[in-house]
Amino acid sequence: MSRLKSIKTIMLTFEAIGLILLIAILTIAVFIFQKQLNKQTMNQLQGTMETVEHSTLAYLSDQSNKFVEFSKEPNASTASHYFNQFADLYFVDSENKISEILRVSPSSHIFVGYGIDVGVLSNFLKENTSDKVQISPILRSVESDSISIYFSTMLNERRLIARIELETLIQYLKQTADSFNSIIIIASENGYIMTSTHSELPFKIVPSQDAIQVSLKEKYFLTKYDSPILKNTIVLLTPLKQINGPMDSLRLFVPILFLALFTSFTAKIFVQNQFFLKPIQIFINKLHEYNPNNQEGIFEAPILHTKEVKQLYSTFQDKTKEIESSFEHLNTQRKKAMNQLIESEKMTSLGGLVAGVAHEINTPIGVCISATSYLKSNNDQILKALNNGELKKSNLQTYLKDLDEAITIISVSLERSSELVKSFKQIAVAQSSDNEITFDFEEQIQIVLSSLKHEYKKGKHQFHVICPVPIQLLSHPGAFHQIFTNFIMNSVIHGFKDKENGEGWITVTQQANTLEIEFKDNGVGIPLDLERRVFDPFFTTNRESGGSGLGLHIVFNIVTQKFNGTIYIEHKEGYGAIFKILLPIQSIGNGIWSVKNDSGDLNSSSNFNKY
C-alpha cells in the first residue's frame, strides 16, 4: 500500500518546484543576457580603444602632413611656424649625428655633433631609411627626458627629424576621452604609464589583468588594447555606471522580480493554507472531538470563507444528523430486539423451568395416580369380599398393609410435587418480579438445582453446593437464579456433552466485603481461543440446537452492570470450566449483606462493548 502524502506537502512541493524552476530560468536568462551584454560591452570598448588608436593615428597623420609640408622648405625660419607642433627639428647625417638644428626645445639637450648611436631612436633611424615619412612609436626621449614621437624623412642624403612631445597629443586624446566620458592611458608593455588624459589615476602602474574594476573617486572598468600601430598599450577606464547601465537596471529589476515571485509564492501558500488546508485541519480536529452522545449540537468550523469548504461542513452536518437519526432508530430497534430476545430467553428459561417442573411433577403425580388406582382396585376387591361374606382377616390385613404403603407413596409424591411447585413459584416470581429481598444464598442455589434436576439427572450428573458459612443477602434472588441456571445448563449442554456422571461445584465464600462465587465442573472446559468470546452476545457453539448465545452475556451483564462485580474464567488441572465471580458486598447489620447494585438497564446498548 503506497504511503499517503499530505496535500500540504504536495502543494508546497509543487509550488516550490515551480518557484525554483522559474528562478532557475530567470537566472539563466539573466546570465545569458549578461553574457551577451558583456560581450557587446567589450566589443564596444574594443571599438572605443580602436577609435582612440585611430584618433591618435589621425592626429599623427595630421602632424605627419605638417611635417611633410615643412620638409618642403626645411629651414629655421619656417621651423618657427611649427613651434606648436614640433619641439625639435633637426637634420642628422649618414652617421646619425646631428648636423643642423632648426629648432630645439629648452628641455632637449642636443647639439650639433650629437650622435644618436644607441637606443630606441637609433634603432628607429636605422630601420627606416625611406624617403617617406616614418613615425616612431611613443617612447621616452633620452635627450629631453620626455615622452615623444619622432617623424623622420630622407631629404637629399640627410634625414630630417622632428620630435613632438606628447603634451599636444594628450590635448587631442582628452577630447576623445571626454567624448566617451572615459580616461585614456597610454602605457608601455610593462604597464608604466606614458601619458594619460587624467592626472589622477587609480594606480601608478597599470595592472596586468584586463577587464577588471578599479576605483578612483568612482568605479571604473579597465580594458586594455595592445596597439600594433602605436606599439604601446592603450588603456581605457570607463565609468562602471556607463557600462553597467542596462545591467544595473536589470539588477534592480531582477531582485524586484524575485521579490515579487517570492511574495506571490508566499501569498499563494498563505491563501491555500487559510482557505483550504486550515479549514480541513480544523475539520479533522473537530471530528476527533466529535461525540455522538454530545447533544449540544454539531460543531461549527470557525473558518468557512469559501463556498466549497462551507458546503463540505454543511454536508457533513446533514449527513451526521442523518447517521445519528438512523443510528438512534437502529439503536432503538436493537434495544427492542435485545429486550425481546432476553424476554424470550427468560420465557424460554421459564418455559424450560415449567417444562422441567411439569416433567418432575408428572412423576410423583403419576405415582399418586398409580397408587390410588391400585388402592381403588384393592378397595373394590375388599368390598366385594365383604359383601359376599368372604372377607378373611388375612385379606384385610394385606389390604391394610397395601393401603399404608400406598398412602406413604402418595404422601411422599404429593410432598415432592408441592416442593417442586414451591420452587417453581419462587424462581418464577423471582425472575418475573425480581424485587430486592433478604434470602439465604445457599437455599436459593438449592432451589435452582432442584428446578433443574430433571435436566442433569438424565446424564447422572451431580452438582454440589459448598457454602461453609451461611450467607444472608439482601439482593435480587432472580438475578442469581439466572446466573446459576446459565452455569448449570452450560455444563449440562456443553461441558458434559456425550458424558455421564459429570460433577459440578458451586463454592460460595465471603472475604471481607467481597462475595466470592466459584462455579466449576469437570466437563470439557472452554477452548482458549473461545474464552474471550463466551461473554459476547449471541455467541454460541450450539446454534444448530437452538442456542441463543445470550446466556453468559446475561450472566456477564448481571455481574458487572447490576452488581458492579467482576467475572473471569480460570483454569485448573482436573477441571473443565471454572467461572469466578467477585461481588462487592457490605454489611447492613443483623448478619445481612447487601450486594451493591446498579439500577441501570441490564440490556443497555452501552454494555455491548464490555469484556
Next chain:
Amino acid sequence: MQKKMVLLFIFIVSFSVLSGCVSNKPVKVAIMTKLEAGSIIGSSEVDGVRMFLKEKGITNVELVPFNDGWDPTMIKAAYEEVRAQGINIIITSHTSTCALELKKLTDLEQDKVLVFVTGSTTNLLSNLDDNNIRVVQDVASEQTSIAKEIQSHNYKHLLIVRDLDNNKYTEPALEFFKKNYSGKVTLIDISIKNLDMSQLKNDIKDLNYDAVYTLIGGNQTSSGSIAQLAWVINPNITVYFTPWNNASTVLETAGKAIDVCIMANHYPPKNNQPGVKAYFDHFKATYNYAPTYNSLHVYRAMSVLSSAINANKTTPTQIKAYLIKQKTADTDFGSLEINAFGDVDMPLYFIDNIKDAF
C-alpha cells in the same frame, strides 16, 4: 553547561582564526620613486623589488609603489598618500633634496615611520639617530673616493660641471671632493632643467680640459649629453660620472663618448660580481630591459628589511632596533655593515667599460 562549553569552543576557534588572519596579513611597504612614463628609473626599482619578492617566495610583504617624481614639491602629497594607506615602512630612491623634504615630514612621526634611503647621500642625513636606515654611503665617503680616484690620474685640468638643481647633494659633494683633490679645477654650474647646450658649448669650448667630472645626480640623462658635448669639443678626455648616473640611458645620450667615460658605482661591474650579474641577467630575462644600478640598492634594502620581517619584527621601532643590533646584513651583493645611526660605509668602484656594465 554543554551549551556553554560549545560557545566557549566556538569563541576559541574564532579567536584563533582571527588572530591567524591578523598575524598573517602581509606587511605593506611603500616604494617612493619616480614613476615617469617610459623611464627605466622608477620602473627598475619597482620591478627589482617585485623580482626579489618572487625569487625569495616572500608572501608576507606587499609592495605599494608611489610616485614622487623625484621632485621635492611632490614629496608631501606622496607621503600623505603613503600614510593614508596606513603604511609605515618606506623605501626611497629619490635625490638628497627630496630626502630632506621627506625627513621634515617623517621627523614629525619619529617612531611611527621607518625610511630606507637608497638614493640620497647628503651628509645632512648622516650620524643621526632618526628613522632612516641608509644602504649607501654618504657624500663625504663617496666624494672622497671619487676625488682620490681622479687625483690618482694626475689630470692637468679638470672640468667640473655641477647641477645646482640638486644642490643638497652637489654642494656638499663638491666640498668634500675639493678637500681630497688638489689639481686644477674649473667649475661650471648649470641647471639641468634649464640647460642650454649651445651656451654650455660656448662656456667650455675654449677650456683646455683633459678630464670632466659631471657632478650630477638623479640619473639625469643629460649627464651623457654633457659628456658627449665635452668629448665632441675635446676627444682626448676622460669623463667621470657620479654613482648616480647608473642607468643604461647614459649609453644613449653619451653616444660614442661612452668609450671615454668612467662611472663611479656602488657595485663592481656585473661581470665581476656573480650576484650583480645574476641580478642583471634575471632582470633582463624577466622584464626585457636593463635595470639601473639604483635598483640594486632598492633590492638590497628590501633584502635587509625582509630579514627583519622574517625575524617577526614588523613595526618601525622593532625593525630599526633589530637591524642596528644585527650590525651586519647579508645580501646577494655582499654584506652591509649598519652602524648605530643606521648608516653604512662601503667601497666605491669605477667602471670604465660602461657598455658592458648593463
